[in-house]
Amino acid sequence: MWRDALLVAGKDLRIELRSRVALWQVLPVAVLSLVLYAFALGPARHTLAAAAPGLFWLAVLFSTVLATQRSFAIESGEGTRDGLRVSGIDPAGVFLGKAAAVAAELAVLQVVLWAAMTLLFGVHVHTAWLAIVASFLATIGLATAGTLYGALSAGLRVRETLLPLLVLPVLAPVLLAASRAWSGALTGPVSSGESWLRILGPFAAVYLVVGIVLYGPLLETA
Amino acid sequence: MDPVVLLRGAVALTGRFPALSGVDLSVAAGEVVSVVGANGAGKTTLLRVCAGLVPVSSGEATVLGVDLRADPPAVRRRVGLLGHAPSLYDELTAAENVRFALRAAGLGADGAAPALARVGITGRLAKTVAGGLSAGQRRRVALSVLVARAPELWLLDEPHAGLDAGARDLLSDLVTEAVRSGASVMFSSHESEIAAAMSDRRVTMSGGRVADVTSGGRRAKLAAVGEGGSHVA
Structure with a gap:
């Protein structure tokens, strides 16, 4: 399973590096959304700083949908999905590999978004470990849940519009918990931010396990 | 010897409609079977059923001694499928x-x-991204996967489509x-x-x-050219 996961993650990331879809489409959309939020909220620094964690994670959330759609678009090419199924590769490995590739893209995206947010909103992290742990757990949750629902909608003709409809409500707890945890990391109190990790951790763990178990049957039926 | 493929009254649905409605077929070890028919006759579905990609909804279906209704993944690992469209990632090179x-297998x-060389994809072509290859070259690359994997059952869906004379000879070989x-x-x-010429x-x-x-x-053609003969076009 882990060998297959590495293989699939390497393949997906290599394809992304070559096609640069994430670089030229997902990343600019995320940064642009932050800029537009800043315009919408006005120039008041305190308003921007208060809203920054929520806006950051909202941008990450929408980027997750785009990255997941892209991840499955790779497999919707001529015959590639059949090729993957006939290859004998472990479906759990495919799930982990695709989720890992999406997570890697989201991690890079968050670094860029963080830099953009610092410039635009003038906010700074006071408790780095809390922000990093929250990001780590939220990224795993977003990538695993996104990949699971991506597989669910992959075989459908309306997948582009159906995926956001399916996945955005499911990811709402991550948006809420990651925003609150980051709020604690930016402005404190740390203890209130810490408590939200108790939602992010189990969410990530549940979707990781559910994905490993259900991805094979989903591939069969999707 | 048990047949490699054994279908008895096999029914397979695409959506709600039966694409196969009671197929009886047996393929022996070492046999080459061609499947012909008009568009929509069920040729592709038959091959995909044998590959374990389309479920059999009723009837009996055994491939390589494995019950397709019980364990399709076990069949997939042992067959090689060349579909209508080669299963290639456009952004990756042929190699x-x-x-x-x-590695997936x-x-x-x-x-x-060596497998790419066997199908004539060498040098610069092997380093070209699949999206930059012609349809015939893409088909050769997909064939090379079968050459390297050496599956027990080759399932080729319209393998001659888009191939020039040289490539057709290669396919026969x-x-x-x-x-x-x-x-x-x-x-198919x-x-x-x-x-007819390529099959038993x-x-x-x-x-x-x-x-x-x-x-x-x-x-008959093999006998005419001798067992060591090359092309059976």
Whole structure:
């Protein structure tokens, strides 16, 4: 399973590096959304700083949908999905590999978004470990849940519009918990931010396990 | 010896409609069977059923001794499928595509270069991204995966489509080599004469059923050129 996961993650990331879809489409959309939020909220620094964690994670959330759609678009090419199924590769490995590739893209995206947010909103992290742990757990949750629902909608003709409809409500707890945890990391109190990790951790763990178990049957039926 | 493929009253649905409606077919080890028929006759579905990609909703279906209704993944690991569209990633090079397919099958990637060379994809072509190759070259790359994997059952869906004369000869050679190594081959074709010449039996599909089975001319041609002969075009 882990060998297959590495293989699939390497393949997906290599394809992304070559096609640069994430670089030229997902990343600019995320940064642009932050800029537009800043315009919408006005120039008041305190308003921007208060809203920054929520806006950051909202941008990450929408980027997750785009990255997941892209991840499955790779497999919707001529015959590639059949090729993957006939290859004998472990479906759990495919799930982990695709989720890992999406997570890697989201991690890079968050670094860029963080830099953009610092410039635009003038906010700074006071408790780095809390922000990093929250990001780590939220990224795993977003990538695993996104990949699971991506597989669910992959075989459908309306997948582009159906995926956001399916996945955005499911990811709402991550948006809420990651925003609150980051709020604690930016402005404190740390203890209130810490408590939200108790939602992010189990969410990530549940979707990781559910994905490993259900991805094979989903591939069969999707 | 048990048949490699054994279907008895096999029914397969695409959506709510039966694409196969009670197929009876048996393929022996080392046999080459061609499947012909009009568009929508069920040729592709038959091959995809044998590959374990389309479930059998009723009837009996055994491939390589494995019950398709019980364990399709076990069948997939042992068959090789060349679909209508080659299963290649456009952004990966020909060599990377083959290496990925081999590693996914749990094989070493060392077999990629010889297999690509066997189908005439060498040098710059092997390093070209699949999206930059012609349709015929893409088909050769997809064939090289089968060459390297050496599956027990080759399932080729319209393998002659888009191939020039040289590539068709190559395909015939590969089929002959596969059979010599003990594999069985099923392929679909719109070209009835080629199907008959390249196969031991020609199965005609109509309306999701086997309408007719006739002898093919593959063995006669092999005998004519001698067992060591090359092309069976």
